[in-house]
Amino acid sequence: MTAEYLRAVRAHLGRLSRADRRRVLDALSAQLDELAEAGDDPVTALGEPAHYAAGLLDALAGDLPEGSASRRVFGIPVETRGPVSAEVRSRVWDPANPSLFVPRLFGIGWTVNLGAVAVRAGLIRPDDTDAEVLRSIPERDLSAARGVPLVIAGSTAAALALVWRSLPSSVASGFGMTGRPRGEAPKWTLTGVAALGALPALWAQRKNVPVEDRLVRAASATSLSVISASVVAATVAQARRPCGRWGLLTGAALPVAVAGSLAVVVVPLRSGLRRAWHAAGAAPPQSTLPKEKTP
Structure with missing residues (x-):
């Protein structure tokens, strides 16, 4: 009770x-x-x-507390601490919070609460992230989760290196809603775009942090590495075929970034859930099991 x-x-x-x-x-x-x-x-x-x-x-x-994320300007949340704060990072994975959109990690506006998405999709329950479940997650699953953004960022950097010599000295700088470039910038700016995915991927490799924070770091890094890869791909494609609307790739990458971030948390978590329930000698709740197909 x-x-x-x-x-x-x-x-x-x-x-x-x-x-x-x-x-x-x-x-x-x-x-x-x-x-x-x-x-x-x-x-x-x-x-x-x-x-x-x-x-x-x-x-x-x-x-x-003063300076917390509850500060608002004209009704819009403002965050000044940034993702270096573990409390701020935890917003992107908060299953107990039913809100799909929470204050973003830095700046003005909102971001997606992946925990609420997972709960509404029936992948987990709001109380499935307790200490016992987190302790039960296999280390190999945690390593795999941290490796996802590293693989994406590494592949992006490798692909950019392969085509670097063939790129013109100036490339597209930003894309509009129609997929057309907004302007031009020196091609070395692409290295900064690639770093947008590589640096968070390296940051997510830390092991001496709590398990849940390791997963949150991996999720955030996965999202940034996917966005970085899409911008690099769109810019390179625009340089090679200027008539295309390659900027639309960046918009298409957003749902991929959300899905990838969700996967690197939910997959290890469900593995921990199975091990915790097996250790307790009980069957997992129906809400955490795949639904059976009806004839």
Whole structure:
């Protein structure tokens, strides 16, 4: 009963940052343990989970740190800390937050919450990223996840090196909605575009960080490496065949970037889920299993 109450409260705390949510849930867990030892019903002692969560949100509404991502300008979220902050990075993978769009990692606007996408797609449940599941993820799966952006960025750099001599001194600089180039720039600017994918891919290789953060780093790096590859491909194609609308490749790469980022988190996580459930001697919940085809 206490575990169900805790999950129900957590489902209503999506508006909180992950750090705040973990802090209040740890306190609630200790309180629930005390109630269980005393034989008290948590609903009777604390009220319905939705009402308890609403009280927590109201209590924390005025306790947000200055400079946090909750700052808004004309209703648009503003983030100044950037992806170097683990709390900021965690927004791109927050299954407990039902919002599909969350404040972006740096600057003004929103980005996609891959955790909410995975939950709505039925790939995981909001509470499937607990410590036991993360500990159960095989190291080979974590290594494979970190290797995805590295392979994409390395392939992009290798392809650029192969065609470098054949490129003109000036190449397209940016593309419009129609796929046409907006201007021109020296071809060496392509090395900066390639670095946009290579540097995050190298950054994602760190091992001395928590498992969940390793997956989040891999997801972010995968997204950037796909976008980098698409811009390089579009620019090279535009240089070779100027009549084409090669800039449309960059738009087509966006869903690929989201799918790739989702895969490098969900695949290892589901592997950890299977191992955790097998270790507990139970079958995984139906929501985490592939759906059977009906005749």
